[in-house]
Amino acid sequence: MKLVWVLGGTFAGVSGAEVRAASRRNGASGLWLALEAHGVDATVLLAGLGTFLLWGLVRPWGMRFPRWTPLLRGRRVPRRLPLAPALLGAATLAPYGALGLAYQALATAGAVPVRRGDFPTAGDALLAGWIGVAAFAVYGSALAVAARSYWLRTRPRRPARR
Helix, strand or coil: CHHHHHCCCEECCEEHHHHHHHHHHCCCCHHHHHHHHCCCCHHHHHHHHHHHHHHHHHCHHHCECCCCCCCCCCCECCCHHHHHHHHHHHHHHHHHHHHHHHHHHHHHHCCCCCCCCCCCCHHHHHHHHHHHHHHHHHHHHHHHHHHHHHHHHHCCCCCCCC
């Protein structure tokens, strides 16, 4: 959704130009506005970093630095380096997404008002809301599962008792 807006497209009744205008009104820095002008949005960058973290937790190169990392190649990745952001992300994103899904369900049922914001209709705001909070819930849950897997695979081994 954000990628469509950043690239200048229209989604849920809002165009990329309207999103950029809202960024200017909200006081975004010149750096972020320059990046947006070239199709790069802060949330898209953060999603890319999050995807890199998630892959690192489940791929072998997440346990040993790959050969494309100068000075570190072949060394073990310190266990806390990927686990700290993964656990922090899981602890914040999964509950945020779950609560957001509950709110979206209530808004869809008409039990709470729909905040339209810059969206032309309440339906457009609901569509964008459902996509956004579902992404947070799924990504937060995936981080929790991947972090647990990484935690178990990298835990120190105890010597066998005789």
